Amino acid sequence: AQSVTQPDIHITVSEGASLELRCNYSYGATPYLFWYVQSPGQGLQLLLKYFSGDTLVQGIKGFEAEFKRSQSSFNLRKPSVHWSDAAEYFCAVAPNQAGTALIFGKGTTLSVSS
Amino acid sequence: DTGVSQDPRHKITKRGQNVTFRCDPISEHNRLYWYRQTLGQGPEFLTYFQNEAQLEKSRLLSDRFSAERPKGSFSTLEIQRTEQGDSAMYLCASSPTVHSYNSPLHFGNGTRLTVT
Numbered sequence: 001a002q003s004v005t006q007p008d009i010h011i012t013v014s015e016g017a018s019l020e021l022r023c024n025y026s027y028g029a030t031p032y033l034f035w036y037v038q039s040p041g042q043g044l045q046l047l048l049k050y051f052s053g054d055t056l057v058q059g060i061k062g063f064e065a066e067f068k069r070s071q072s073s074f075n076l077r078k079p080s081v082h083w084s085d086a087a088e089y090f091c092a093v094a095p096n097q098a099g100t101a102l103i104f105g106k107g108t109t110l111s112v113s114s
Numbered sequence: 115d116t117g118v119s120q121d122p123r124h125k126i127t128k129r130g131q132n133v134t135f136r137c138d139p140i141s142e143h144n145r146l147y148w149y150r151q152t153l154g155q156g157p158e159f160l161t162y163f164q165n166e167a168q169l170e171k172s173r174l175l176s177d178r179f180s181a182e183r184p185k186g187s188f189s190t191l192e193i194q195r196t197e198q199g200d201s202a203m204y205l206c207a208s209s210p211t212v213h214s215y216n217s218p219l220h221f222g223n224g225t226r227l228t229v230t
Contacts, residue, residue, distance in 0.1 A: 004156075034218065043118070043205070043221040044157070090156050101147055101170065102219065104156030 002027045004093050006105035013081045014113050021076040021108050023091030032094040033074040034102065035065055039087045047089075050074060061085070086112045116140055118222035120206050126228045127196055134192045135225045139208030146189050147219065148181055149205040150174065157205055163189060196229045203227075 003026045013019050025031060032051050036044040048059025055067040065076045074091060088109050092102040119138040127133050139146045144165050149157035160179070161171045165186035175181075178196075183189040193200055203226050207219040 009154075036221075041223070043223040044207075044219075045221075046218050049218055092156075101149075101159040101162055102157075103159070106154065106156050 002031065002093055002103050004091050004103055004105035006089075006091055006108050008108045009106070010109045010111070012111040012113055015083050016080050019076075019078045019081045019085070019110070021089050021091075021110070023074045023076065023105060024072050025074065025091075025093045026072065027093060030069065033065075033067060034092040034094070035059065035063070035074075035076050036090045036092060036104075037061075037087050038090065038107075044090065047076070081110075081112055083112045083114065086110055118206055118208050118220050120204075120222040120225050122225055123223065124226045124228075126230065129196060129198060129229055131196055132192065132194045133196055133227060134190050135204055135206075135227075136188060136190050137206030137208075137222060138188045139206070140220055141187075143208035143210050143220070144186065145209045145211065146183055147207040147209075148189070148191050149207065151203040151205055151224070152201075160191075193227075196227075198229045201227055201229045 005024045007022050034049045035047040037047050038044050047063045048057050050057050050067045058064050063078050067074050088107045090107045091105045094102050121136045147162040148160040151157045159172050160175050161181050163183040166183050178194045181191045203224040205224045207221045209219050
């Protein structure tokens with residue numbers, strides 16, 4: 001069965017420092033991969049997605065993620081974190097076939113310190 | 115506002131009561147999904163519709179849960195005989211089609227259910 005693992009439950013980063021959130025997936029073929037962000041009281045917002053092609057994808061708000069097939073990973077990065085980035089981040093996978101819903105990881109809570 | 119709309123935002127109910135939630139997807143989105151999110155967990159898939167047809171159900175969806183999308187537009191999720199374990203955020207999402215590059219899921223802000 002497909003699964004998504006986000007090893008870090010909670011991460012604290014200083015404002016202006018770089019960020020990397022880890023995501024590992026379990027799936028036989030190349031899945032569709034997503035990162036979503038959820039702020040308190042808000043719905044999930046799509047940051048970026050990977051379907052095929054260039055393994056480094058750019059998203060909104062200055063985020064990027066790199067797909068590494070050999071490591072079954074899709075880590076999210078940002079070179080300089082802003083206080084407004086404090087939120088919960090979810091990695092998700094959709095098997096490459098029609099009609100299958102997203103499978104989410106448990107999420108990583110990001111805190112930003114000043 | 116053309117986003118996914120969910121109503122109510124919050125619902126407090128006593129154990130054993132029935133509750134119904136509504137989701138209005140982005141207009142012309144023919145796929146509609148329901149997810150449940152408990153504290154400290156990511157969203158868990160419950161069910162989805164292609165227009166009015168319910169195409170997939172998760173085993174999380176016990177027989178106390180039922181979802182409908184009668185006209186292929188809005189959807190309702192009903193929970194009968196609620197239990198404290200049903201306390202969660204219920205999220206609705208829609209998309210115009212399958213997960214193509216240009217049509218990801220759009221999520222609503224959710225309905226938070228508290229069962230006392």
